[in-house]
Amino acid sequence: MSRAAVASHLESIYQTRNRITHHEPVYGRRLAQTETAIEFVARHLGGRGQDGATPLEKLLQLEMVELQNRAGEMRRRLDALLAGAG
Numbered sequence: 001m002s003r004a005a006v007a008s009h010l011e012s013i014y015q016t017r018n019r020i021t022h023h024e025p026v027y028g029r030r031l032a033q034t035e036t037a038i039e040f041v042a043r044h045l046g047g048r049g050q051d052g053a054t055p056l057e058k059l060l061q062l063e064m065v066e067l068q069n070r071a072g073e074m075r076r077r078l079d080a081l082l083a084g085a086g
Contacts (some may be wrong), residue, residue, distance in 0.1 A: 009037035026030055031071055
């Protein structure tokens with residue numbers, strides 16, 4: 001794991017936080033990048049327990065499942081809207 005990789009993922013999270021703070025939408029590529037960044041940080045920063053997971057990974061487990069479910073639902077709705085517009 002390189003410092004550049006950590007910095008890149010943290011920057012992605014920071015940029016998304018700024019968008020949310022300014023009530024801007026987060027979807028598509030940015031949402032996918034944010035999901036990846038959160039998973040990276042949760043899995044790689046901090047010591048792993050006997051079960052192989054970091055404390056942050058365990059803490060965010062339910063929220064990550066909810067984020068993935070909601071993101072998937074939003075993607076399906078957007079796809080349906082785009083299909084209906086075409």
